[in-house]
Amino acid sequence: MLFDWLSFDLLLAIALIALAVAALRARDLFKGIVIFMLFGLLVAIAWVRVHAPDLALAEAAIGSGITGALFLGALSRIERKKKSTAPARLENPVGGSTSGAWTVLLTIVLTVQLALAVLRGWGYSDGLADEALSRIDESGVINPVTAVILNFRAYDTLLEIGVLLLAALGVYAIGEGPTVRNLQRTSRSEVLETFVHLLTPMIVLTAGYLVWVGYKEPGGAFQAGALLGGAGVVLLLSGRELPVHAARPGVRIVLGGGFLVFLLAGLAVMQDRAFLEYPRASAKYIILIIELACTVSIGAILTVLFAGCANLLTTPSEEEGT
C-alpha cells in the first residue's frame, strides 16, 4: 500500500513539472490556458495528498476554475480586439530563445536554493498546530482551518476581503464604461439553456452547503464564494443579463457587503474586548454570519472580475470607438 502511494506521488510530481513546462512553452495561448487549468487540478490533488482538503477545494475552485475562466475571458478580448481569426500566439514563449535559456537556468538555480532551504529547515518546529488545536474549544467551530481563518487570525482574513474588494474596484477603475453589455446570444442552444437552468441552482445549493459545513469540515466562505463566482461566469457566458455595473447601488452593496459585515462584527464585540474578540457563546453564529456575507461578496467580486476581463463592462459603441 505504501509503495502504491509513493509511486502515485512520484507520478503526480512529475506530471506537475511536465504540465508547468508545457503551459509555459505553449505557443498557442488557448492551449497554454487549458494546460494551466489542468495543472491547477493536479495541484489540488497534491493538496489532498498532503492532507490539506480545504486548500484542495480552494485550489480547484480558484486556482483552476476561476483563474482559467479569467484567462479565457481575457483571451477572447484579445482576439476580438485583433479582429482576426488567427488564434493569439506568443512571440517568445518561455524557454524558446537564448533569453529563455537564461530564464530556465535561473529558475533551476533558484529552485535548488529553495529546495535546500526547505530541506535544511525542515523538522525543527511543529509550528502553531498544537497551540491551535488545544484552544479550538474556545473558537466556536470544530474545523481547525476555519478556526484559524475566522477566529485566531480573523484580522488577516478581514484585510484579505478588503484586498478582494480593491480588486473589484480596480476593474472598475480600469475598464468601466457607461452601461453593461452582455455577450450576444449567437446561438440559443436548448442544451445550453437546460444546462444553465439545472446547474445554477445546484451551484448555489452546494455553495450554501460548503459555508454551513465549514464549521466542522473542509469548506467555508472562500470555496463557496468561488463556486458562486463560477455560477456568475456561467450565467454571463450564456448571455444572461447580470447586473455587474457599479452605477447600480445594489451591485455596490453586494460587492462591499461582506467586508462591511466583517468590520461591523469585529467592532460590535469591541466594548470591553479587543477588535474581533467574539464572545465564546456566540462565536459560532458570528462566524456563520460573516461567512455568509463574505460568500456572497466573494462570488460577486469574482463575477465582476470576469465581466471586466471579458470586456463586458463597456458598450459596443465605445469599444468600436477606440
Place this chain on the structure above:
Amino acid sequence: MTHSSILIWPVLLPLFLGTVMFLIRGRSVLLLSLAAAVGTALTSFNVCRIVHQSSTLIHEVGGWGAPLGIVLRADGLTAVMLGLSGLVGLVISVYSLTYFKSNSRKEHLFWPIWLLLWGGLNGLFISGDIFNLYVTLELVSLGAIPLIALAGTRNAIKASLRYLLLALLGSMSYLFGVGLLYMRFGVLDLVMLGNVITPDFTAYVALALMIGGLIIKAALFPMHFWLPPAHSSAPAPVSAALSGLVVTASFYAIARLWFYAFPALELAKLSQLIGLLGCGAILWGGWQAIRQERLKTLVAYSTVSQIGYLFLVFPLCNTAVEGSGIAWSGCILFAVSHAIAKACAFLAAGVFIKVYGHDSISKLRGAGRQLPMVTLAFALAGVSLMGLPPSGGFFGKWMLLKAAFVTGQWGYGVVMVCGGLLAFCYIFRVLEQFMTAPDENAPKVKAPAVMTYSVLLLAVAAVSLGFFTPVLLSVLGVDSPVSLVSFAPEALLP
C-alpha cells in the same frame, strides 16, 4: 507596554468609511470624505501622542495574543510613521476635494480606493506579525494600482499594469520567505521571531527572499524602473500618496524586519551590497531627474534618488560601532522629510497641470509670477529635497553624513554630497524657468485656493521640520532598536 484599542482606529476608520463611500454616492461625498480624512489623521496623531507620553502600545486582535493570534504594536518608529501618514494623508485628502470633478466617475472610485489604501498603510505601520505585514502590503499595492489607472490615459494604465506585475512578484517573494521562516521557527510574531531566530541557511534564504521582494516594492535601484512611469502618469494626489507614503512604507517594512526580526543574523556583507545599490540610486536617479522634460517625471526620478539615501542606513547603522545610532535617527528623519517634501512637490505639479493643462518644464516659463504661492511651495519643498537648513532634509542628511564619518565609511559621505549637488541642479532647473518673466500676452490664470493652500501647508511643514527634530527624535526613541544620540546641535558636529 500598554494594552489599548486606540491603536487600531487609524486602520478601522478609513477602512469603514472607505467602504461606506463605495456604497453611498451623491451629496454626502464631501461630508464623508472630510470626516474620513480628519478622523483618520486625528486617530493617528492620538496614537502618536500616547506612545510619546507612555510607551509602546499593544493590541491583541481577537484577544488570542502571540503566537496564536495577531499582535499589533506601536512603538516610537510606528508612531512617527503614523504621524507622517496622518499629516500627508490629510493634506492629500483635502487637496483631492477640489482636484476631482464633483460627482464624477473618478471621484466615486477615488475615495473608497484611497481610504482603503490609507487604512492599509496604517495597518502596515502597526503590524507586529510577518504574515499580517504581507496582507497589509497587498492592501497597499492593490490600492495603489487602480489609483494610477484612474488617470485613464494609455500610459497610466500601462504603467499601472507593469507595477501590478512587479508588485505581485515582490509579494510572492516576500510570502515565500514568510513560509520558510514559519516552517523553520514556528512563529509569525515579529518580536517572538526576533527572539528565536538563529543564523542558518533557511533563515538567510528567507531573509533574501523577503528583503528582495520588498526592494522591488520600494523601487531601490536597479529595481526602480517601474516607478517613474507609474508615479508620473498617476493623478497628482495619487502621485503624492505613492511617492510620499507607499514607497516609504515598503522601506519601513524592510527596516522593521532588518532591525527587529533579523538582528541575530550576520548582515554586514549584505548591508554593504544594499548600500552600494543605494549609492547607485542616489546618483542615477539624480542624473536622470536633471534630464527630464516633464515636471512630474523629474519629481519621480527625484524619488528614485532620495530612496537611495534611506537604504544607506543599513551599512551606516552598525550597532557594534559607538555613535552609529545617529544613522538610524537621520534615516527616519530623512524619510519623514522626504515624504512631506515629495508629496508637496507632486501636489504642486498637479496645480500646474490643472491650470496650464501640461507639465512640460520648458513651457512653464513665468509660472512664478502667475502662481506665486504654488511656486513658493515647490521651492520650499526643493529646499528640503536639496538638504538646505533649516529643513528636515538638512538635519537628516547631516546625521547620515556624520554616521559615515563615525563609522569610517567616507565613500558614502561623498556620494551623499554628490546627490545633494544633483538635487540642486534639478530643482534649480525648474525654478529658473518659473522665475523667468512670462510672455507679455500670457493669459491671467488662477489656481483653486484649497489646492494652493494645502500645498503651501505641506511646504511649510517640510521646511520647518528641522525645528521639530528634537520632538520627532524623542518619539522615535520609544523602544528604539538602537540607542539614539540625544538631539543636541553639538552632537551633529563631526
